[in-house]
Amino acid sequence: MASLASPERRRRSSLPLAEVVINDNFWAPRRRTVRERALPYQEQRLRTGGQFDALKLTWKPGDPHEPHPFWESDVAKWIEASSYSLTTDPDPLLEESLDEAIALLANAQQADGYLDSYFTLVKPGCQFTDLQDAHELYVAGHLIEAGVAHHQATGKTSLLDVVIRLADLIDRETLPGGRIEGGYDGHEEIELALVKLADETGDQRYLDLGARLVDNRGKQPYYFDLERERRGDEGWADQHFPDRTRRRQRYREYSQSHMPVREQREVVGHSVRAMYLYSAMADLARELDDAELGEACEALWQDLVSHKLYVTGGIGSDGSIEGFGQAYELPDLGSYAETCASIGLVFWAHRMMLLTGEARYVDVLERALYNGVIAGASLDGTRYFYGNPLASDGGEEREEWFEVACCPPNYARLMTSLGSYMYVRDAEGLYINLYASSTARFSVNGHGFVLTQKTDYPWNGRIDVTVEADEAGAKMALRLRLPDWARGARLIVDGRPLPGEPVNGYLVIDRSWGAESLVTLDLGMEAGVVYPNSRIQATLGRVAFQRGPLVYAFEEIDNAAPVRQLVAATDAPIDSEEVVSLGVLGISLDGLMRSEQSGLYSQTPPVFRRTRLRAIPYYAWGNRGLGTMMIWLPAAHSSPLGYESGQCSRPGSVIDMMEQLGSPTIVRQ
Amino acid sequence: MASLASPERRRRSSLPLAEVVINDNFWAPRRRTVRERALPYQEQRLRTGGQFDALKLTWKPGDPHEPHPFWESDVAKWIEASSYSLTTDPDPLLEESLDEAIALLANAQQADGYLDSYFTLVKPGCQFTDLQDAHELYVAGHLIEAGVAHHQATGKTSLLDVVIRLADLIDRETLPGGRIEGGYDGHEEIELALVKLADETGDQRYLDLGARLVDNRGKQPYYFDLERERRGDEGWADQHFPDRTRRRQRYREYSQSHMPVREQREVVGHSVRAMYLYSAMADLARELDDAELGEACEALWQDLVSHKLYVTGGIGSDGSIEGFGQAYELPDLGSYAETCASIGLVFWAHRMMLLTGEARYVDVLERALYNGVIAGASLDGTRYFYGNPLASDGGEEREEWFEVACCPPNYARLMTSLGSYMYVRDAEGLYINLYASSTARFSVNGHGFVLTQKTDYPWNGRIDVTVEADEAGAKMALRLRLPDWARGARLIVDGRPLPGEPVNGYLVIDRSWGAESLVTLDLGMEAGVVYPNSRIQATLGRVAFQRGPLVYAFEEIDNAAPVRQLVAATDAPIDSEEVVSLGVLGISLDGLMRSEQSGLYSQTPPVFRRTRLRAIPYYAWGNRGLGTMMIWLPAAHSSPLGYESGQCSRPGSVIDMMEQLGSPTIVRQ
Secondary structure, eight states: OOOOSOTTTTOOEEOOGGGEEEOOSSHHHHHHHIIIIIHHHHHHHHHHSSHHHHTTTOOOTTSSSOOOTTHHHHHHHHHHHHHHHHHHSOOHHHHHHHHHHHHHHHHHOOTTSOOOHHHHHTSTTOTTSOHHHHOHHHHHHHHHHHHHHHHHHHOOOHHHHHHHHHHHHHHHHHSTTSTTTTOOOSSOOHHHHHHHHHHHHOOHHHHHHHHHHHHHTTOSSOHHHHHHHHHTOOOHHHHHOHHHHHHHHHHHHHTTOSSOGGGOOSOOSBHHHHHHHHHHHHHHHHHTTOHHHHHHHHHHHHHHHHHSBOTTSOBOOBGGGTBOOSTTOOOSBTOOOBHHHHHHHHHHHHHHHHHHOOTHHHHHHHHIIIIIIGGGBOTTSSOBOSBOOSEESSOOOOBSOOSSOOHHHHHHHHHHTTHHHHEEEOSSEEEEOSOSSEEEEEEETTEEEEEEEEEOTTSOOEEEEEEEESSTTEEEEEEEEOOTTOOSOEEEETTEEOOOOOBTTEEEEEEEEOSOEEEEEEOOOOEEEEEEOTTOGGGTTEEEEEETTEEEEEEHHHHTSOGGGEEEETTSOOEEEEETTTTEEEEEEEEEEEOOOSSSEESSOOOEEEEEEEEEEGGGTTSSSSOOEESOEEEEOOOSTTTTTOOTTSOOSHHHHHHHTTOTTEEOO | OOOOSOTTTTOOEEOOGGGEEEOOSSHHHHHHHIIIIIHHHHHHHHHHHSHHHHTTTOOOTTSSSOOOTTHHHHHHHHHHHHHHHHHHSOOHHHHHHHHHHHHHHHHHOOTTSOOOHHHHHTSTTOTTSOHHHHOHHHHHHHHHHHHHHHHHHHOOOHHHHHHHHHHHHHHHHHSTTSTTTTOOOSSOOHHHHHHHHHHHHOOHHHHHHHHHHHHHTTOSSOHHHHHHHHHTOOOHHHHHOHHHHHHHHHHHHHTTOSSOGGGOOSOOSBHHHHHHHHHHHHHHHHHTTOHHHHHHHHHHHHHHHHHSBOTTSOBOOBGGGTBOOSTTOOOSBTOOOBHHHHHHHHHHHHHHHHHHOOTHHHHHHHHIIIIIIGGGBOTTSSOBOSBOOSEESSOOOOBSOOSSOOHHHHHHHHHHTTHHHHEEEOSSEEEEOSOSSEEEEEEETTEEEEEEEEEOTTSOOEEEEEEEESSTTEEEEEEEEOOTTOOSOEEEETTEEOOOOOBTTEEEEEEEEOSOEEEEEEOOOOEEEEEEOTTOGGGTTEEEEEETTEEEEEEHHHHTSOGGGEEEETTSOOEEEEETTTTEEEEEEEEEEEOOOSSSEESSOOOEEEEEEEEEEGGGTTSSSSOOEESSEEEEOOOSTTTTTOOTTSOOSHHHHHHHTTOTTEEOO
């Protein structure tokens, strides 16, 4: 089916998933684990947990497995993730399972197109009466994404037809006279799904519906107030307790419906909902050439990256709302940072890059992907974190599954569709956004190209890219992202250094290509200290460590003590060495260990002891049993002389100084 | 009327308010401000805000000033605070105002004794249907406290008679067959009030009622579930969303009704509610010789002081529930620490001392009183903090009044009854719990005593106590509290040093007294560093400063920069000097100021500059306009040599070291 967007207004697009083959040592094993373990496990949970059974519409009150309001979204995310997987890795048995599930979904669909077995079975008559909480459009959104992915993967229209009927129903009901006229879902999702449906079907109506839902949001009188009045379930306490009045306003912010989205300038509320909304806004800005929506997106992005982003790419520090705190409110212990929110940030960042062609969005995407997202899954791919704390007092463990099972299938669908985030094409050429050994096929100016990356990224900053054009002299602009963490990058094309400043964060090679060219990018990957803005109260006087895109974490098991006792020396040289048990590159440096103390507050100073500090990539934490973990260590304020200048004849580090002064608070080893 | 308690089970009691005269320069001006400004202001708010008018029972729907569910508690706390004030400072006009308000309360009381104008006027028929949220027994509790205080102050029974009828109604309704059989209020308060009513009337029934309400709490099936079922207002979302299921359990913890109180070992939930419950438990343990209740109190106390107490005596770090976070969850920025909660801690700590005779509870009482409580009011006594942050980004300001106006009258009733927290008597003698220039009259062993304190506490650690007995040879054990912060205290009795270890935290002078003896206690008050337990993630690597009972705060106005830029040197000598504009003793010491940085995270280290750090007592912060404030500063880890040992020829402090090393990150001045 045809694309709606003209080349002008959709200049950039992801390479189709089928055209990208990932064959590296970092992502490929993760993707294999998702295919071989996660997807079958999820299917089994859906079969035994009641989700499949509910779709038979035979459940009666009193039966086990009472349907849950958003069970269909679990089924949909599994179908979507599986469809992406089928695109790159055909699997007839999996395809049969999808057919079975899709037949069940078709069975559960009502004559008018409605599809949500909870309301059909458990609360008939309550359909579309509580968009604030009931998640019906959210469920529809995931079904639509699944329908599009399944159609793209298999060419079958079995699910696409179902979701078209569902989208058409929602379209009718949101128009004047419809049951949810002026409405929108408390949990965004359908808006970005409708953009995909419009692209897949070429039907402008779905873009219009998506735009309508986005623009209904936050208009006064508030839709959630109107539907509450219609339901008549407002209690006396709701009216009279100030905390509940505040709660209602807080709920609006929670669901990004406190003001029209075009006026929003601050990222607030439930972080997954926010990411899905902003993703849809970025999509619509691009598809509809809507500059005002694009400006809102940019302002929201600036707020996020300037005030509310964890160093891991985690977002949403306030667990009580699964969402954003105030500006600079970024505690490490007790941080929330839901896995799904970082996945949502990947969605949004990618769309912002498509909208603008700027690499700075991908810098954040990469930060989220290599830290906040993949920390959500265990190294063996079978257990998950719902939230991803930046520090642990030893009580956190990944789990197999969750009552609200959003994270495992969300992680699965990102992993199986990872190829579509690596490469972006436009009329002039190709952007390389992510580095990993892989092959990409694409056409520019009527010429076919094959591009191959070979690299040990993220362990090594050297990336070898070979480019083959289908005939000599084929013009193509190759843009290689220069990550924000890189210092002193070198670009070599066919053996010759290529100087030049980055454009929009990309090193550009705009030339004619021939049979095979070799491009080498060396990003000079060295471990270094990260200093937090002092407005972040939680990490005041502390530092973190980063190497390439990876943020490092100190775990108790590597440091022989609760990590809250560690103090980092910011001038100490940092060594890198493989941690064989985890298959990662760890770092180590000199530092101090302070004594534990009793009581909450003491007049007696602690005692410091010299020690070797060891850290592993954050994403790999929590894979060796329970124990304390921290990213941000208190820093000994110190001179960068000594270690770095080689003037070791005089004391150069705070550790040395403290020892040489014979301080009674330092224990000599 | 007679006391219920036998001497054995009520060995210790506060000196009656009328027997203590406070004439110092610290508390007396605060108490005068409460009398002359706060109580009249509160009366005016009650007259113009609708609280008095509601009691006329003429309000109709559509009229302005719709009554609020707990308006009577505002009236009650004002009457209670005013009554204490009348005890020490007679005021015929104020007494007339009380008579007027009491006549209104009597007018609003229904034939059966019920008294809550909101339910009488706005929601007739809903009485006693929502103890979880409606605050009816909470309101009754404050009315009872007011009735007792008014009776004690004036001898009049006008309000006491009203609250006896109200208490009798509640007694009947909580017995088998009553409307709230097995019930208890979501907000504790009435339990401790009933102990006072039992004491005042000599009627054991009120003690039994208090004990019944305390022991009903947390029993299964949960009362709040039962009344919700009876009301039938459970929504479908309540049943099916996991966050709401969790919320219900969280609500039980919020109101300390998650398990029977005798089994509770962890302080949880809304901190004011918790303090009022634990105060009642301590009272009942003492009045009823109930060792099991006493053990629960002690376990809860240990949990509080070991895990959940701010250095300011603030409690309740989680603003979203106005209550306790997890153990060691004590953030400084965004800390909640409600003024009323610290006041409630004073109530509980005092009762724990009465129960056990141990000074360690008063150490905490003093910490709360001199920091968390009085920080709640501006120095001129006209504006209030609802919550008391331990750090401010510059946005916090005290306000004149609050929609839920609990703090101002709660502060007022503590100030006007302060005398009853200073001295405790038992059969053998007197405990001095708080130090302030004052006179106390009491009898021991049939002998009358007059005790006079003269001191500049909390600015100076010297306390001169004169004791006069009515005849020579009168036996009396005088116990002077040795504060936990004191180092090297000296006790001199009639010119001779008195050695001896403290007993239960008190220095004991057990002897015969004559015409006039002089006891001098010198607590050697020096400013020093406070180190937090490293399990408190929020203050990791940071330190605070304390002098005597006062915790110090760094404000932007004294430090010419946002205080988040300051770094403390823990080995620097600390000077004290008067801050004339505030009438307080400030401290100053050498330290560093680091540069601001842009962006959330940076690879570039900050620059440090030597500076002089200045701090004022925490309670006095926020009285000179908006600005940043911090208690806990990042610490330069350093040697205690140099400054303290006098070996200044070699670098002795981290600051000196950093400068002498010629670090490019240090700017020399």
